[in-house]
Amino acid sequence: xxxxxxxxxxxxxxxxxxxxxxxxxxxxxxxxxxxxxxxxxxxxxxxxxxxxxxxxxxxxxxxxxxxxxxxxxxxxxxxxxxxxxxxxxxxxxxxxxxxxxxxxxxxxxxxxxxxxxxxxxxxxxxxxxxxxxxxxxxxxxxxxxxxxxxxxxxxxxxxxxxxxxxxxxxxxxxxxxxxxxxxxxxxxxxxxxxxxxxxxxxxxxxxxxxxxxxxxxxxxxxxxxxxxxxxxxxxxxxxxxxxxxxxxxxxxxxxxxxxxxxxxxxxxxxxxxxxxxxxxxxxxxxxxxxxxxxxxxxxxxxxxxxxxxxxxxxxxxxxxxxxxxxxxxxxxxxxxxxxxxxxxxxxxxxxxxxxxxxxxxxxxxxxxxxxxxxxxxxxxxxxxxxxxxxxxxxxxxxxxxxxxxxxxxxxxxxxxxxxxxxxxxxxxxxxxxxxxxxxxxxxxxxxxxxxxxxxxxxxxxxxxxxxxxxxxxxxxxxxxxxxxxxxxxxxxxxxxxxxxxxxxxxxxxxxxxxxxxxxxxxxxxxxxxxxxxxxxxxxxxx
Amino acid sequence: xxxxxxxxxxxxxxxxxxxxxxxxxxxxxxxxxxxxxxxxxxxxxxxxxxxxxxxxxxxxxxxxxxxxxxxxxxxxxxxxxxxxxxxxxxxxxxxxxxxxxxxxxx
Numbered sequence: 131x132x133x134x135x136x137x138x139x140x141x142x143x144x145x146x147x148x149x150x151x152x153x154x155x156x157x158x159x160x161x162x163x164x165x166x167x168x169x170x171x172x173x174x175x176x177x178x179x180x181x182x183x184x185x186x187x188x189x190x191x192x193x194x195x196x197x198x199x200x201x202x203x204x205x206x207x208x209x210x211x212x213x214x215x216x217x218x219x220x221x222x223x224x225x226x227x228x229x230x231x232x233x234x235x236x237x238x239x240x241x242x243x244x245x246x247x248x249x250x251x252x253x254x255x256x257x258x259x260x261x262x263x264x265x266x267x268x269x270x271x272x273x274x275x276x277x278x279x280x281x282x283x284x285x286x287x288x289x290x291x292x293x294x295x296x297x298x299x300x301x302x303x304x305x306x307x308x309x310x311x312x313x314x315x316x317x318x319x320x321x322x323x324x325x326x327x328x329x330x331x332x333x334x335x336x337x338x339x340x341x342x343x344x345x346x347x348x349x350x351x352x353x354x355x356x357x358x359x360x361x362x363x364x365x366x367x368x369x370x371x372x373x374x375x376x377x378x379x380x381x382x383x384x385x386x387x388x389x390x391x392x393x394x395x396x397x398x399x400x401x402x403x404x405x406x407x408x409x410x411x412x413x414x415x416x417x418x419x420x421x422x423x424x425x426x427x428x429x430x431x432x433x434x435x436x437x438x439x440x441x442x443x444x445x446x447x448x449x450x451x452x453x454x455x456x457x458x459x460x461x462x463x464x465x466x467x468x469x470x471x472x473x474x475x476x477x478x479x480x481x482x483x484x485x486x487x488x489x490x491x492x493x494x495x496x497x498x499x500x501x502x503x504x505x506x507x508x509x510x511x512x513x514x515x516x517x518x519x520x521x522x523x524x525x526x527x528x529x530x531x532x533x534x535x536x537x538x539x540x541x542x543x544x545x546x547x548x549x550x551x552x553x554x555x556x557x558x559x560x561x562x563x564x565x566x567x568x569x570x571x572x573x574x575x576x577x578x579x580x581x582x583x584x585x586x587x588x589x590x591x592x593x594x595x596x597x598x599x600x601x602x603x604x605x606x607x608x609x610x611x612x613x614x615x616x617x618x619x620x621x622x623x624x625x626x627x628x629x630x631x632x633x634x635x636x637x638x639x640x641x642x643x644x645x646x647x648x649x650x651x652x653x654x655x656x657x658x659x660x661x662x663x664x665x666x667x668x669x670x671x672x
Numbered sequence: 673x674x675x676x677x678x679x680x681x682x683x684x685x686x687x688x689x690x691x692x693x694x695x696x697x698x699x700x701x702x703x704x705x706x707x708x709x710x711x712x713x714x715x716x717x718x719x720x721x722x723x724x725x726x727x728x729x730x731x732x733x734x735x736x737x738x739x740x741x742x743x744x745x746x747x748x749x750x751x752x753x754x755x756x757x758x759x760x761x762x763x764x765x766x767x768x769x770x771x772x773x774x775x776x777x778x
Binding site for chain 1: 714725745
């Protein structure tokens with residue numbers, strides 16, 4: 131390839147990295163934590179679901195029966211149940227949904243949402259469907275998942291932003307692959323103890339090349355998931371379905387609409403649930419959809435995860451006879467290849483297809499994706515500072531360095547601060563909505579961390595942020611033991627295996643950071659005294 | 673936002689030194705026209721793809737990130753900016769025609 135073409139590609143690679151680097155770190159880092167949001171962090175954050183919850187099919191049937199008579203027949207077209215035993219939400223949720231005609235003659239969905247205590251099935255709240263989904267109550271788990279998905283900027287701005295970041299990551303990968311053509315040689319070159327610049331260059335290349343397949347998968351699935359509802363589905367529906375997006379979604383999703391006969395017959399919910407649990411012990415059942423509850427044509431769809439099928443399986447039953455009909459993937463029931471690819475999209479992005487081990491691998495690889503823009507930006511700063519003819523002033527590079535430390539270190543610090551915050555909120559605001567408190571803590575900590583490098587020397591700022599993160603992570607386990615009395619010594623009694631494991635992982639990470647502190651800051655570029663003097667001299671000259 | 677504008681103006685300054693010709697033109701093509709073209713191709717491609725209906729709708733949606741990336745890089749890498757304009761406009765005209773005939777030919 132011509133050297134001029136390589137130069138162009140190199141410049142394109144640098145620009146895309148410069149513009150999107152910090153945001154990409156934020157998204158990738160939050161993603162590597164978000165991998166564990168369901169169910170691990172959800173269970174950790176909610177005392178009510180920390181212990182395993184036994185399936186109670188009889189109780190559930192009685193509950194649906196009782197509330198179906200309360201809501202009236204017009205809301206029985208669709209009944210959506212979030213099973214408490216799956217522990218993916220803090221309460222068991224039931225949505226009674228119907229289709230109504232509005233004043234303009236258009237069809238609209240209306241629903242009533244009940245939340246029940248996951249263990250006792252006692253009613254906690256009743257809201258209409260629109261209000262329920264508008265005022266989403268967040269804990270650390272859902273906060274981090276939403277932050278990764280749309281940076282809490284909402285639909286469409288946040289989704290477009292994250293989708294575009296996926297696209298720009300694809301540009302960086304393609305241009306990067308052309309620039310670093312000697313891939314094999316770069317797989318094993320990592321000169322960690324020479325100069326800071328060499329360490330960054332080798333680190334950037336090694337992390338890019340070894341995990342290129344993962345970066346590409348994340349970029350593609352991220353772009354797709356971010357833009358799907360905002361651009362891709364409306365565009366696809368424009369011609370093929372005359373703009374009717376709902377019809378398009380109905381064609382592609384596993385559950386066809388209810389066909390109501392208006393002939394009443396009881397729905398065999400508990401028998402069907404028991405049969406599915408007995409026949410498919412490999413699946414963890416999460417959601418049930420009853421289409422046409424109490425009707426002669428009722429159909430039941432039970433969705434579960436954990437089998438070999440990527441993206442989970444849906445078991446289909448005749449709601450009246452209880453006859454098992456078939457098992458289908460979410461999109462894989464469709465003819466052609468699209469369904470199979472769509473089924474793999476979510477699991478490939480979140481790594482939730484092979485248990486905790488795959489999630490851990492996904493999280494580590496996600497952290498590597500996050501480190502790529504950081505090393506790239508650090509290289510740009512380092513080269514700019516050492517260049518004989520830099521493109522910008524020395525102060526510009528220094529300020530950008532401070533911004534990088536504050537924003538990227540800040541996001542890690544803010545995430546770490548959420549763990550102790552959640553424990554305190556569970557104690558002092560038990561049963562109340564924690565959303566605004568979590569928002570305030572997260573963004574305040576981030577803002578403070580953003581300012582630290584501009585107030586003290588940047589090396590001191592890095593060390594301070596690093597030590598604060600380590601301290602916060604180390605604190606979680608003792609705090610949890612004191613505030614909830616849940617710890618390793620009574621874990622067989624409380625059965626809090628998941629939450630105690632989360633505590634241990636956080637403790638391990640915190641201690642690892644504390645013990646590696648000295649070693650990390652003794653690497654090239656970490657020797658603070660010389661660099662501090664250098665910078666002071668430069669600032670004086672400026 | 674101001675950081676991004678600063679970056680773009682800095683990039684413009686650097687590019688003028690040597691690497692890219694018609695930098696602003698290429699940036700417009702890469703940022704604006706690439707998005708328009710790749711989005712337009714999603715509803716239009718099902719009209720001519722010789723596959724089952726689900727794939728005809730799904731494949732363009734799944735190809736979107738690759739089309740966008742290809743056009744974005746092409747906007748900067750092509751030797752002549754006129755060639756990029758020609759390719760983009762041709763793609764747009766062809767796909768708008770496909771959409772028009774699909775919607776109004778019956």
